[in-house]
Amino acid sequence: MDLRFTSEDEAFREEVRAFVRKAVPADMARRTRQGLHTTKEDLKLWNRILYEKGWAAPHWPKEFGGTGWSALQIYLFEEECAAADAPFLSYFGLRLLGPLLYTFGTPEQQEKYIEDILSGETFWCQGFSEPSAGSDLAAVKTTAVRDGDGWVINGQKLWTTEAHYADKMFCLARTDTTVKPQKGGLTIFLFDMNQPGVTVRPILTLDEEHSVNEVFLDNIRVGPEDVLGGEIGQGWTHAKFLLGNERVTNAQVPRSKRDLEILKKIALMERDSDGVPMLQKPDIRQRIAQIEIDLAGLEWSVLRELAQGHGEHSAPIASGLKIVGSEIQQDIATLLVDLLGIKGLAVHTDREQANDLPADAPDYVVGAAARQLFMRAATIYAGTSEIQRGIIAKQAFGL
Amino acid sequence: MDFSLTDEQKLLRETVSRYVASGYDFQAMRGKPVDDPLNVSQWRTFAELGWLALTVPEQDGGLGASLEDVALFFEEIGRGLVCAPLLSTLLSAIIVSKAAESPTRTEALEALMGGEKKIALALEEAGSRHDPAVLTTRAAQNGSAAITLNGRKIVVQDGAGADGFLVSAQMPSKDGKAGVGILLVPANIEGVEIRRYRLIDGRDAADIGFENVKLASESLIVPPAEGLSVLQDTLNRASILLAAEALGAMEAAISITADYLRTRQQFRRPLSDFQVLTHRLSDMFVKAEHARSMVYRGLSAMNGPQEGRDKAVSATMIAIMQAGDFVCGNAVQLHGGVGMADENKIGHFYKRLRTIGKSYGDFNWHMDRYTRQLTA
Ligand SMILES: Cc1cc2nc3c(=O)[nH]c(=O)nc-3n(C[C@H](O)[C@H](O)[C@H](O)COP(=O)(O)OP(=O)(O)OC[C@H]3O[C@@H](n4cnc5c(N)ncnc54)[C@H](O)[C@@H]3O)c2cc1C
Numbered sequence: 001m002d003l004r005f006t007s008e009d010e011a012f013r014e015e016v017r018a019f020v021r022k023a024v025p026a027d028m029a030r031r032t033r034q035g036l037h038t039t040k041e042d043l044k045l046w047n048r049i050l051y052e053k054g055w056a057a058p059h060w061p062k063e064f065g066g067t068g069w070s071a072l073q074i075y076l077f078e079e080e081c082a083a084a085d086a087p088f089l090s091y092f093g094l095r096l097l098g099p100l101l102y103t104f105g106t107p108e109q110q111e112k113y114i115e116d117i118l119s120g121e122t123f124w125c126q127g128f129s130e131p132s133a134g135s136d137l138a139a140v141k142t143t144a145v146r147d148g149d150g151w152v153i154n155g156q157k158l159w160t161t162e163a164h165y166a167d168k169m170f171c172l173a174r175t176d177t178t179v180k181p182q183k184g185g186l187t188i189f190l191f192d193m194n195q196p197g198v199t200v201r202p203i204l205t206l207d208e209e210h211s212v213n214e215v216f217l218d219n220i221r222v223g224p225e226d227v228l229g230g231e232i233g234q235g236w237t238h239a240k241f242l243l244g245n246e247r248v249t250n251a252q253v254p255r256s257k258r259d260l261e262i263l264k265k266i267a268l269m270e271r272d273s274d275g276v277p278m279l280q281k282p283d284i285r286q287r288i289a290q291i292e293i294d295l296a297g298l299e300w301s302v303l304r305e306l307a308q309g310h311g312e313h314s315a316p317i318a319s320g321l322k323i324v325g326s327e328i329q330q331d332i333a334t335l336l337v338d339l340l341g342i343k344g345l346a347v348h349t350d351r352e353q354a355n356d357l358p359a360d361a362p363d364y365v366v367g368a369a370a371r372q373l374f375m376r377a378a379t380i381y382a383g384t385s386e387i388q389r390g391i392i393a394k395q396a397f398g399l
Numbered sequence: 400m401d402f403s404l405t406d407e408q409k410l411l412r413e414t415v416s417r418y419v420a421s422g423y424d425f426q427a428m429r430g431k432p433v434d435d436p437l438n439v440s441q442w443r444t445f446a447e448l449g450w451l452a453l454t455v456p457e458q459d460g461g462l463g464a465s466l467e468d469v470a471l472f473f474e475e476i477g478r479g480l481v482c483a484p485l486l487s488t489l490l491s492a493i494i495v496s497k498a499a500e501s502p503t504r505t506e507a508l509e510a511l512m513g514g515e516k517k518i519a520l521a522l523e524e525a526g527s528r529h530d531p532a533v534l535t536t537r538a539a540q541n542g543s544a545a546i547t548l549n550g551r552k553i554v555v556q557d558g559a560g561a562d563g564f565l566v567s568a569q570m571p572s573k574d575g576k577a578g579v580g581i582l583l584v585p586a587n588i589e590g591v592e593i594r595r596y597r598l599i600d601g602r603d604a605a606d607i608g609f610e611n612v613k614l615a616s617e618s619l620i621v622p623p624a625e626g627l628s629v630l631q632d633t634l635n636r637a638s639i640l641l642a643a644e645a646l647g648a649m650e651a652a653i654s655i656t657a658d659y660l661r662t663r664q665q666f667r668r669p670l671s672d673f674q675v676l677t678h679r680l681s682d683m684f685v686k687a688e689h690a691r692s693m694v695y696r697g698l699s700a701m702n703g704p705q706e707g708r709d710k711a712v713s714a715t716m717i718a719i720m721q722a723g724d725f726v727c728g729n730a731v732q733l734h735g736g737v738g739m740a741d742e743n744k745i746g747h748f749y750k751r752l753r754t755i756g757k758s759y760g761d762f763n764w765h766m767d768r769y770t771r772q773l774t775a
Contacts (some may be wrong), residue, residue, distance in 0.1 A: 134735050136665040204741040206731075212739075246678065272763075273530035283763060338762065341528050342554040344427045345598045345757050361553075361606075369599050373750065376731050377739045384735060386675055 005072070012069075013076045020084045023049050029085035033262060034367030035333070037211040037374075039351065040123070040165045042194050047094075047120025052182055056118045057094050059265050062111070064102045065118045071306040075254075082254035083261075092162060093117035095125040096242050097170050101189070104229040104238060109190070125193070127157040127171035127215060128239065134159075135173070135387050137239060138181035142217060144173040151175070151227075151347070153164060153189060153220040159381075163200045166193050172239060175232050186235025188228040191220055205377065207370035209346060210341040244315060246382045251325035253299045259332045260291060263339070266364050270339045278339050291331050298324050316396035319388035324379035325361035326385065333372040402695065412475050419479030425648040425744055429601025433517065433560025440545070440653050441483065446514030447670050453607055455491040456496050457719045466701055468637060470643035470694065476648030480747060482601050484517055484557035486644075490637055491518035494565055494581060495620055495758060503617040507563075507583060518583070519561035522630065523605055526556025531567060531763040533629040534608065537775035538568035538580055538619075546619060548582060548590075548612040556603030557759060559595035562586055562602060566609065567630060570623040579630065582614060591611070600753055619622040635712045637759040639701060642719045645755045649687045652730040652748040656680060659734055659745075671734070675697065679729055686722040693718035710772040720762050723752035 005013075024032075028042050050056040056072045058067030071078065084086075098117050101110055116122035133139040142155025153173055157379060163169070175187040193200070197214040224230070226239060262379040266289065267279035278284045297323065305317055337344035348366045393399040404412070432439050445451055453469055454460020464472075469489065476485060492511050495518070498504040510516035512689035519685035529534040536550025548568060555564065563585045570580035585594060590612035595605045621629045642709050657680055660671040670676050692716045700711030741747075754764060 023761055025595060129736065132664070134665065136667075139665070139667075176629040205739045206741055206746045208741060212736075271526065271528075273526065275526070281763070283766065341761060342523050342757055345554060345600075345754055346604065347597045372753075373599065373746075374739075376728065376746075376749070377736075380735055380739060384592040384732070387672070389675070 004145065005076075009072060009076060010368050012073050013080065014078050016080045017083075019053065020080050020086060023053070024084045024086045028087065030363075034365070035259070035371035036207075036349060036351060036367040038345070041167055042087050043123070043165070044120050050089070051119045056089070056120070057098060060098060060118075061102060064114055065100075071377065074301070075302065075306055077349040079254040079257065080082055082258040085258070088255065090120070090123055090162065090165070090336040091124065092126050092170075096246060097124050100228065100238055101171070101242065104234070106225075106230040108225060109228070109230075111339045113190070122165045122168060123162065123165045125155055125166035125169050125215075126355050127160055127163075127217075128171040129159045131158050132158060135384060137185070137237065137243075140172050140181070140186065142171065142173040142241050143177075143188060144175045144222070145223070147397055150221055150223040151189070153217050153222060154190075157215040157217065159201075160213045160215045161211055161381075163193065163215050164202060164210065169193055169215070169290050170228065172399075174340060175235070179233075182236045184236075186231035186239070187232050188238050189222050190226045190228060195220070201286070205374055207349070209370060209374065209375075211348060213251050234347055242253055243383060244318060250254075250323040250382045251298060251302050251330055253295065253302050253325065256295055256325070256328050257299070259329075259336075260288070262294060262364075263332060264288065264338050266336065267339050269362065270341070271392055284339070287335055291328060294331070295328055298328060314395075316392040318388070319366050319383075319391045319395075323379075323385050323388050329378045330375045333368075333375040337368050337372045340365060344372075355385055400594040401712075404471070408471055409470060411464075412471055413483075414450075415472060415475035415479065418444070418448070418477070419481065422613060423478045423479055423481060425482060425747065426742065428731045429747070432603070433484070434724060438483075442514045442517075442708075444514065447482065449490055449493075450485065451514050452494040452512040454496075455508050455512050459505075461496075461508070461512060466639065467614055467698055470640055471730075473640045473647060474643040474647035477644035477649075477751070480648060480651065480727055480744065480751060484519065484561070484602070486637065486640060487519045487557040487561070488611065490520060490633055491565055491677075493636065494520075494629060494633055495583065497625075501617050503583065503615075504620070505531060508561075516562040517557065517560065518563045519558040519605075520553050520633075521555045521558065521566045521584075523553055523555070525553055529634075529760045530724040532627055533569055537612075538564065538570040538582060540570070540616065543616050546582065546616060547615040548609045548614060549586065550609050550678065552607045552609075554598075555605050555607055556598070557602060558593070559603035561605075564607060567626065570626075572623035574624075576624070576644060578621055579626035580623040581621035581626050581629065583618045583620050584609070584612060584614060593600070597648040598754055599751045602754070611627065613683045631709070634759050635701060635708055638712050638716050638765075639694070639697050641755045642690075642697060642715050645719045645723050645752055646687065646690050646694050646755075647709060648751055648755075649683075649690060649726040652745060653680065653683050653687060654725050655745055656683070656730045656733050659737075676733055679733060683726045683729055686699070686725050686734055690719050691721040710769055713760070713769040716760060716765045717762065718768065720752075720756040723756060727752045 047056055053199055058069050058077055059065040062068040103115055128137060130140050144151040171189050172183055172186055173189055176185045177186045185352045198217040199218045201214040201215055202210045203212050204210055268277050270278045303322055343365050349370050453464040457463035488511055495507045522531055524534050538546050540546045563583055566582045566584050567578050570578055572578040587666040590610045592608040593605050597603050631767045660676055661669055663670045697712050697715030700707050730745050731749050736744050737743050
């Protein structure tokens with residue numbers, strides 16, 4: 001046992017830091033600090049910058065454009081990106097579909113899609129959830145019906161994040177209603193968002209911002225080449241693989257570490273009615289300390305998991321990381337708003353600062369209330385906390 | 400002790416619940432500017448129903464309702480998630496009615512009751528953190544001549560559409576001692592600068608600057624020697640009324656969530672088949688009951704000796720905030736994605752509770768105040 005980073009790890013961290021700190025444009029960093037949903041332009045630009053450096057998807061295998069770094073190095077990289085206020089890259093291509101494609105995709109699909117995901121040329125959205133299929137994903141009602149050598153898709157997707165940014169959707173649909181969804185009844189299809197029959201309706205979330213959508217699919221025609229992996233009926237296997245990946249990234253440790261750092265700076269600037277910085281108040285110090293300790297534990301759980309090698313995550317542990325990580329994100333966002341006092345009640349969401357900001361309000365007020373509200377979703381998306389607990393009970397204990 | 404309601408109290412509650420049931424549409428009302436026709440007609444209805452006269456003394460033509468009555472009223476307002484500047488208005492009437500007899504006083508009370516004018520409380524400042532004694536806004540008076548007001552107030556709730564403000568300001572009293580005066584300042588006079596924005600719960604607010612604002616001496620509603628104690632009393636009342644509103648909101652959120660668990664199906668059965676969810680709902684119920692007790696306790700303390708009030712009100716608010724976070728946070732959680740959609744009402748109970756938890760005293764402020772009075 002050697003519970004330290006090696007000197008190579010540290011040298012690696014320095015190398016990454018040197019690049020990243022310079023590479024993030026200042027205005028982009030400012031917007032990231034606000035904690036509002038990242039704009040499409042920022043996602044594209046940062047993706048492009050990392051792509052040119054060869055670092056867009058360090059977690060991918062080298063032959064598909066990954067970096068060949070160890071899992072720990074990848075973690076250090078993510079930590080440095082977060083520390084430099086770089087946005088978290090669009091999730092759906094790089095984190096979800098990419099791994100599906102290089103694991104299960106046909107050579108033609110890999111050829112066609114992977115490079116554009118890496119470069120950020122193509123944005124994807126995840127068409128899984130529906131009005132009657134959320135936690136119970138197998139209940140999707142969207143159908144794909146055979147038509148000649150292709151299929152015709154009809155249905156309605158819900159909560160589709162970034163559907164309004166996306167060029168394409170990977171869509172879970174029912175291809176065979178005579179068998180159980182989990183036993184060959186589901187298939188993932190890949191298709192263009194930009195075609196007649198696809199209608200995207202924005203849904204504002206509690207933060208009054210637009211990140212999720214409802215997507216109506218009306219007679220979308222797809223060919224055999226659009227079936228993920230080329231074989232019908234593999235949808236459940238693919239979805240399970242994807243959801244496993246989703247949980248691990250959702251611990252969000254690097255981001256939370258950075259957010260806590262920012263929070264402490266703000267706690268130093270905000271004062272109570274006696275003029276004492278909030279950071280010096282015992283109750284505030286205790287709340288910050290509590291979060292710091294929770295986060296430290298989470299970080300070491302992630303490190304433990306990562307140090308064990310690449311790719312293979314234990315499902316119950318990943319679920320545990322997601323539960324804790326999402327609650328810490330909520331705690332940080334809430335404490336930040338509490339530090340702001342009554343200012344934390346205002347809706348200030350102007351990314352370019354301040355058309356709606358009182359002249360003497362500090363710019364860190366922008367986005368704070370909105371983020372606190374949106375973070376309620378952290379225990380809902382990517383599998384609710386209740387569902388994660390169910391996974392732990394089942395997979396760790398067979399219950 | 401008797402916790403049962405009088406017939407009059409029952410009637411008061413019913414007028415609110417009937418109003419809400421007769422088609423009050425929260426989604427249509429939130430975020431609407433005060434001069435929107437919907438708001439204008441709603442406010443007229445409130446005046447006709449007598450709601451705006453609740454806190455005006457009987458001798459001034461009002462209803463002179465007790466704090467308990469008004470709390471019951473706000474409980475129903477919370478249950479219906481009614482989005483309107485009711486609290487500012489009813490608190491303003493309490494403060495204005497303390498003024499010495501004058502045309503300004505009479506006009507203001509009549510305009511408040513009649514719904515012709517809205518007045519908001521401009522108390523908080525950048526450095527005040529809910530402490531009414533910490534303020535940099537100043538009023539100066541030369542003898543009994545005009546008053547000059549300078550300063551800046553922040554997050555004045557319902558301030559964007561108000562016709563006037565009750566402004567707290569440092570002001571020497573007649574004998575030269577430092578004090579806090581409360582002034583009635585029209586919104587549309589020279590030197591008043593209003594910066595409007597929205598709060599998370601769909602209501603409006605404003606930051607307001609006063610630069611050499613000239614006021615007649617009659618605008619001094621509460622003189623410097625009494626201002627602070629009036630403010631402290633008003634803030635305690637505000638907290639108790641907000642607590643009652645929060646209670647109604649929590650109970651509504653619980654009942655909506657219970658219905659959702661009954662109807663929403665996942666895994667081919669209703670969510671109510673999952674015990675983790677029904678137990679969560681039970682915990683929500685337990686917390687709301689605790690909150691209800693603390694509202695009654697706070698109300699009782701407000702009728703008791705002065706010394707006990709601050710501590711008891713803070714205890715009530717702490718209980719309310721904690722219960723509110725749990726109840727309304729879990730109401731969202733148990734709705735899944737639906738809970739996150741702004742077009743669904745359930746998330747707005749959470750937002751309203753968050754707002755209540757920062758209005759006229761936040762968690763830190765109440766906890767500080769309570770612990771300062773903690774005795775061994
Ligand atoms: C902001 C946001 C972004 C999203 N982005 C996407 C996206 O890009 N693509 C996509 O496909 N989906 C997306 N989703 C959908 C998300 O995956 C679902 O909301 C989530 O899986 C929960 O499903 P549901 O909303 O239908 O809630 P439900 O499944 O109806 O759950 C309601 C409540 O019941 C509980 N519950 C359900 N089943 C059980 C059980 N068996 N045991 C115990 N409790 C249970 C849940 O935990 C929850 O508290 C997003 C959601 C949000 C909020």
